[in-house]
Amino acid sequence: MAQVLSKIKEPQDLQQLSEAELEQICQEVRDVLIQTIATNGGHLAPNLGIVELTLALHLVFRTPDDKIVWDVGHQSYVHKLLTGRQEEFKTLRTYQGLAGFPKRSESPHDCINTGHSSTSISAALGLAFARDLKRKDNAVVAVIGDGALTGGMALEALNHAGNESTDLIVVLNDNEKSIADNVGAISTYLTRMRTDPRYFRNKEEMEDMVKKIPSIGPQVFKILEKVKEGVKHLMVPGVLFEELGYSYLGPIDGHNLTELRNVLNNARQLKGPVLVHVLTKKGCGYGPAEQNPGLFHGVGPFDVKTGKVHKTEGPKTYTQIFSDTMMQLARQDERVLGITAAMPDGTGLAPFARAFPARFYDVGIAEQHAVCMASALALEGLKPVVAIYSSFLQRAYDQIFHDVCLQKAPVVFAIDRAGLVGEDGETHHGVYDISYLRHIPGLTVMSPKDENELQHMLYSAYKLNSPVAIRYPRGQGLGVPLDQVLQELPYGQGEVLQEGQDLLIIAIGTMVQPAVEAAQLLAGKGIEVTVINGRYIKPLDSDLILSKARSISHVLTVEENVLDGGFGSAVQELLQDQQVECKVRRIGIPDSYVQHGALSMLKKDLGLTAENIAAVAEGFIGKQSQPPRRGNLKIAPIMSNVKLAFRGEK
Ligand SMILES: Cc1ncc(C[n+]2csc(CCOP(=O)(O)OP(=O)(O)O)c2C)c(N)n1
Numbered sequence: 237m238a239q240v241l242s243k244i245k246e247p248q249d250l251q252q253l254s255e256a257e258l259e260q261i262c263q264e265v266r267d268v269l270i271q272t273i274a275t276n277g278g279h280l281a282p283n284l285g286i287v288e289l290t291l292a293l294h295l296v297f298r299t300p301d302d303k304i305v306w307d308v309g310h311q312s313y314v315h316k317l318l319t320g321r322q323e324e325f326k327t328l329r330t331y332q333g334l335a336g337f338p339k340r341s342e343s344p345h346d347c348i349n350t351g352h353s354s355t356s357i358s359a360a361l362g363l364a365f366a367r368d369l370k371r372k373d374n375a376v377v378a379v380i381g382d383g384a385l386t387g388g389m390a391l392e393a394l395n396h397a398g399n400e401s402t403d404l405i406v407v408l409n410d411n412e413k414s415i416a417d418n419v420g421a422i423s424t425y426l427t428r429m430r431t432d433p434r435y436f437r438n439k440e441e442m443e444d445m446v447k448k449i450p451s452i453g454p455q456v457f458k459i460l461e462k463v464k465e466g467v468k469h470l471m472v473p474g475v476l477f478e479e480l481g482y483s484y485l486g487p488i489d490g491h492n493l494t495e496l497r498n499v500l501n502n503a504r505q506l507k508g509p510v511l512v513h514v515l516t517k518k519g520c521g522y523g524p525a526e527q528n529p530g531l532f533h534g535v536g537p538f539d540v541k542t543g544k545v546h547k548t549e550g551p552k553t554y555t556q557i558f559s560d561t562m563m564q565l566a567r568q569d570e571r572v573l574g575i576t577a578a579m580p581d582g583t584g585l586a587p588f589a590r591a592f593p594a595r596f597y598d599v600g601i602a603e604q605h606a607v608c609m610a611s612a613l614a615l616e617g618l619k620p621v622v623a624i625y626s627s628f629l630q631r632a633y634d635q636i637f638h639d640v641c642l643q644k645a646p647v648v649f650a651i652d653r654a655g656l657v658g659e660d661g662e663t664h665h666g667v668y669d670i671s672y673l674r675h676i677p678g679l680t681v682m683s684p685k686d687e688n689e690l691q692h693m694l695y696s697a698y699k700l701n702s703p704v705a706i707r708y709p710r711g712q713g714l715g716v717p718l719d720q721v722l723q724e725l726p727y728g729q730g731e732v733l734q735e736g737q738d739l740l741i742i743a744i745g746t747m748v749q750p751a752v753e754a755a756q757l758l759a760g761k762g763i764e765v766t767v768i769n770g771r772y773i774k775p776l777d778s779d780l781i782l783s784k785a786r787s788i789s790h791v792l793t794v795e796e797n798v799l800d801g802g803f804g805s806a807v808q809e810l811l812q813d814q815q816v817e818c819k820v821r822r823i824g825i826p827d828s829y830v831q832h833g834a835l836s837m838l839k840k841d842l843g844l845t846a847e848n849i850a851a852v853a854e855g856f857i858g859k860q861s862q863p864p865r866r867g868n869l870k871i872a873p874i875m876s877n878v879k880l881a882f883r884g885e886k
Pocket residue numbers: 282308310311351352353380381382383384385409411413414415518533577578579601628631
C-alpha cells in the first residue's frame with residue numbers, strides 16, 4: 237500500500253513531506269511502477285531510473301506554472317503519478333486509459349506532448365521565449381536522455397539556446413543507455429565525465445579546492461582564473477557545454493535526492509542557459525531491469541518475482557522474418573549492409589550486427605543522418621538496408637527524396653511498425669508512410685500480405701537497383717509456411733487471390749487476409765468477390781486493376797494507412813484517369829489521430845476487420861443476399877489455415 241504516495245494529489249503536496257517520507261515515496265513509486273507494468277507492459281527501466289530526479293524536479297519547480305518537457309516522454313510515468321493520476325495509473329497504455337507519453341489533454345502538468353525523440357530542448361526554448369514575450373518569470377526545464385541527445389534536433393536546439401540569454405534549464409538524464417548501449421562521440425564524452433574521478437560536482441568545489449592550497453592557493457587561483465581556458469579544460473567537467481554557452485552543473489548523483497534538490501535550486505537561480513548533468517541507473521531498484529535495461533526498456537507483461545517476460549507463442553514476428561532474411565542476404569553478398577537509428581533490437585538487426593559488425597551501423601537516434609549516409613553507400617555500389625520504424629522514418633522524409641530518390645541511390649528501406657502499433661498510440665502508429673512515400677518519383681513501395689511474402693519482397697528489393705521501401709507491421713505473422721528458397725517477385729505485379737463478378741476488393745499488406753475472409757463471408761450470402769493482393773503500392777499493377785475494374789462495377793480498397801493519399805487514393809486516381817466507369821469505396825484510417833490501446837480494439841474501432849469489410853461491401857453493392865451459389869470459388873492459398881466456416885468445411 238502506497239501510504240505516502242497516496243497523500244500526493246498534486247505536486248505541491250510533496251512540500252509537506254519529511255525527508256523520511258520523501259525517501260519512502262521513492263520506494264512506493266517503484267513498487268507501483270513494477271506492479272503496473274508487469275500487467276500492462278510499458279517502459280519500466282527508463283521510469284525506474286528517473287524516480288528521484290522526477291521527485292526533485294517537482295520539489296523545486298512548481299508545475300503547471302513552471303514547465304517541464306519530457307524528451308520522448310516514455311519516462312513520464314513517475315511525473316504522472318505525482319501529478320494527480322494515481323487513480324487511473326492502472327489503465328496505463330490501455331484502450332481509453334492513461335497514455336504512456338505526456339498528453340496536454342490529460343493534465344495541465346503535461347505542458348508539451350512528446351513521443352518522438354529529441355524534441356524537448358526545441359519545445360522548451362519555445363516555451364522560454366513565450367514566457368519572456370509575455371513578461372512572465374516561470375522556469376522552463378527540458379529533461380533529455382543521453383540517447384535523445386544524439387538526435388539532430390537536440391543539437392540544433394542546444395546550438396540555438398546556448399547563444400541566447402533566455403533562462404532555460406536542460407537536465408541531461410545520463411544513464412549511458414539509449415534502448416541498447418548508447419553510441420557516438422557525445423556518449424563517449426559523457427562517459428569520460430562519468431568515470432574520471434577528477435571531475436568535480438561544480439565550479440564552487442573546484443574554486444574552494446584551489447584556494448585551499450596552503451599559502452599559494454589564492455595566487456594560483458588568480459593565475460588560473462587568468463588562464464580561463466586552462467582552468468576549463470583542466471578541471472571543469474562539461475567544458476563542451478560551457479563552450480556552447482551553458483552554465484554546466486554536474487555530473488551529480490541522480491539517485492541522491494538532497495544533492496538533486498540543491499543543484500536544481502542552484503540551476504533555478506542561474507541566468508541564461510543551464511545544463512544539469514545527472515547520472516542515473518536505468519532500471520534502478522528492480523534487479524531484472526538493472527541487469528537487462530534493454531529488455532526492460534519497453535517490456536511486455538512479466539512475472540515480478542522472476543523477471544521473466546511472458547512469452548507469446550505462435551508464428552515468428554515480421555521483424556524476426558526480416559532479421560532472418562537479412563542474415564541470408566548478408567551471407568550471400570558482402571555488399572549487404574544493415575543500418576539502424578538506435579534500434580538494433582526493435583528492428584531485428586541485432587543478430588546482423590553480431591555476425592557482421594563491419595557491415596552494421598547504429599547511428600544513434602539520427603534517422604536523417606542514417607538515410608543520407610545510406611544514399612552515399614548505395615551510390616558507391618554497396619547494398620544498404622535502412623531499418624527504421626514507419627513513424628520515426630517521418631523524420632527523414634527529405635532525405636528519402638533529396639538524397640536517395642532524386643539521385644536514384646538504390647537504398648532499401650525496411651519500414652517496420654507500419655500500420656497501427658497498439659499501446660504506444662498516436663505518435664507511434666505508422667499509418668502515414670503510404671501517403672508520404674507513394675508520390676516520390678523513382679521509389680518502389682511494397683507491402684507483404686504475410687511473412688512469407690515479406691522474405692520474397694526483401695529479396696526482390698535487394699535485387700532491384702533502385703530505391704525500394706517495404707512496409708510491414710509490428711507483431712506476429714499469419715503462421716503461413718515459409719518457402720525455403722527466396723524468390724524474386726514479378727516487378728510491379730499484384731496477385732489475384734480469387735475471382736467473382738459482384739465486387740472487386742483490392743487490399744494491401746495486412747489487409748489482404750481480412751479481405752479474403754470478408755470475401756468468404758460475402759460468398760455465404762451469394763456475393764461473389766474478386767480479391768486482389770495489391771503487393772505494390774508503387775508502381776500500381778495498372779493492367780491487372782484496370783482489367784478487373786472494367787468488368788466489375790464496384791471496387792473496394794482496403795489499407796492500414798490513412799485514406800488521404802493512401803493506397804485507395806492511388807487506385808481511385810488510376811480508375812479516374814483511365815475513365816473507368818465503376819464505383820469506388822475505400823476502407824482505411826480516417827482523418828483523425830488514433831489513440832493507444834490493444835490492436836484488436838483499435839482495428840475493431842476503425843473497421844479494419846473482415847466483418848466490417850463484408851458489411852461495408854454488402855451496403856456498397858446493395859445486393860440482396862441470396863443463398864450461396866455452388867461454384868468453383870478458388871480459396872486463397874494464404875487462407876489455408878483459416879477455418880472455412882460458412883460452407884461447413886473443416
Ligand atoms: C525519432 C525517434 N526515434 C527513435 C525513437 C525510439 N526511442 C524511444 S526511447 C529511445 C532511447 C532513448 O534513450 P534516452 O534518451 O537515453 O532515454 P532513456 O530510455 O535512457 O531514459 C529510442 C531510440 C523515438 N521515440 N523517436
